[in-house]
Amino acid sequence: MSQKKYRIIQWCTGVVGKTALRHFIENPHIELAGVLVTNPDKAGKDAGEIAGLSVKTGVEATDDVEKILALKADGVLFAPIITDVDMICRLLCSGKNVASVAGPFLPNEYFEAEQEKIEAACRDGKTSYLGCGVHPGFSGDILPLTLARLMNRIDRIQITEFIDKDKNPMVYTEMMGFGADPAELLAKPRRAPDTWRHFYQSLDLVAKSLGKQIEKVTSNFEVAKATKDIPYTLGEGRTGGGIVKKGTVGGQHYEWTAYADGRPLISYHFYWTMGENVEPKWDIDSRYQVTIQGDPPLEVRLQSPPDADGKRPFFGLPWTGLLGATALPALCDAQPGLVTHVDLGVMQPHGLARPA
Numbered sequence: 001m002s003q004k005k006y007r008i009i010q011w012c013t014g015v016v017g018k019t020a021l022r023h024f025i026e027n028p029h030i031e032l033a034g035v036l037v038t039n040p041d042k043a044g045k046d047a048g049e050i051a052g053l054s055v056k057t058g059v060e061a062t063d064d065v066e067k068i069l070a071l072k073a074d075g076v077l078f079a080p081i082i083t084d085v086d087m088i089c090r091l092l093c094s095g096k097n098v099a100s101v102a103g104p105f106l107p108n109e110y111f112e113a114e115q116e117k118i119e120a121a122c123r124d125g126k127t128s129y130l131g132c133g134v135h136p137g138f139s140g141d142i143l144p145l146t147l148a149r150l151m152n153r154i155d156r157i158q159i160t161e162f163i164d165k166d167k168n169p170m171v172y173t174e175m176m177g178f179g180a181d182p183a184e185l186l187a188k189p190r191r192a193p194d195t196w197r198h199f200y201q202s203l204d205l206v207a208k209s210l211g212k213q214i215e216k217v218t219s220n221f222e223v224a225k226a227t228k229d230i231p232y233t234l235g236e237g238r239t240g241g242g243i244v245k246k247g248t249v250g251g252q253h254y255e256w257t258a259y260a261d262g263r264p265l266i267s268y269h270f271y272w273t274m275g276e277n278v279e280p281k282w283d284i285d286s287r288y289q290v291t292i293q294g295d296p297p298l299e300v301r302l303q304s305p306p307d308a309d310g311k312r313p314f315f316g317l318p319w320t321g322l323l324g325a326t327a328l329p330a331l332c333d334a335q336p337g338l339v340t341h342v343d344l345g346v347m348q349p350h351g352l353a354r355p356a
């Protein structure tokens with residue numbers, strides 16, 4: 001067994017970044033090299049404290065980008081709130097492999113300029129880049145592709161993200177238009193009709209792996225209305241929140257469908273609902289679900305066990321951090337350039353099986 005240790009930097013410590021940071025501190029195959037924060041209150045704090053652990057790591061978080069760029073490290077888990085392609089390129093040029101949960105998700109024909117920049121930076125730094133996360137990055141690509149091997153014939157693949165936003169308060173609740181006037185949100189959804197382009201890498205990976213070419217992608221959007229006032233918060237550690245008023249948007253369903261050979265081949269659905277008090281009533285059991293119509297038909301649910309209240313916590317954000325963290329060793333060992341899941345193959349996540 002390889003005892004190689006990878007020196008890793010955590011870039012930003014929000015919900016996703018904090019999960020990855022904790023993993024880097026606890027995994028004996030990883031050596032934490034540095035932590036970049038944007039929040040000046042976190043600068044100077046020990047990484048263990050930021051990760052919510054009682055251990056002292058001796059690694060202090062910094063908001064000085066140049067200090068991080070100057071560090072000797074194998075890889076970076078890039079998890080800012082919005083992506084920054086120029087910064088990704090600087091990290092790649094400085095000799096650090098980058099796994100970004102904030103995208104861009106490549107290869108993707110709709111992001112050619114970004115792709116060329118990142119490829120050039122990989123050549124300069126002899127480094128590799130991977131866009132990763134739970135979706136895009138896992139539930140809508142590697143998971144259905146792996147499950148496809150259980151099939152004799154595939155008619156259609158549907159991947160659905162269900163999030164009960166009442167049980168799982170998140171910062172996205174407000175920014176995605178919950179509590180808005182239904183007609184206004186339908187006319188101007190917060191996810192524009194071409195948002196599927198950010199997920200195209202995943203759609204394309206599945207289609208091409210099945211030997212198919214995507215001809216077009218269609219987009220649909222519907223809303224559900226709150227049947228009573230629903231108070232909400234913005235999630236752990238955040239102040240703010242409000243009330244989704246009765247009659248306003250209490251649920252949203254986005255659907256993107258990729259066609260091949262003139263027929264729908266892959267659909268992504270997103271059902272986000274503020275609990276049960278909405279009309280129409282949608283399934284609020286938080287999970288990812290892969291349904292493959294064909295021979296034999298298949299359905300797989302990716303979900304956490306329920307809490308004592310019978311409702312499921314949604315682990316999409318921590319899973320995103322962990323999917324990036326566990327891909328980094330393989331990414332660091334990969335050939336320089338843009339890397340996809342197909343290049344990385346079956347990963348071997350060392351350091352997970354350890355005492356608690």
Ligand SMILES: NC(=O)c1ccc[n+]([C@@H]2O[C@H](COP(=O)([O-])OP(=O)(O)OC[C@H]3O[C@@H](n4cnc5c(N)ncnc54)[C@H](OP(=O)(O)O)[C@@H]3O)[C@@H](O)[C@H]2O)c1
Nearest residue numbers: 012013014015016037038039080081102133134135136320
């Ligand atoms: N691919 C997927 O499946 C997937 C799923 C979920 C999320 N994501 C992506 O993962 C990223 C992190 O999500 P999250 O839930 O962890 O978000 P979050 O909790 O809001 O944390 C984002 C962090 O970004 C830093 N930040 C704040 N303002 C910033 C600014 N103006 N510019 C750059 N960075 C700033 C802060 O880091 P510090 O606190 O350290 O200063 C903040 O904690 C997002 O880009 C999100 O879209 C991807």
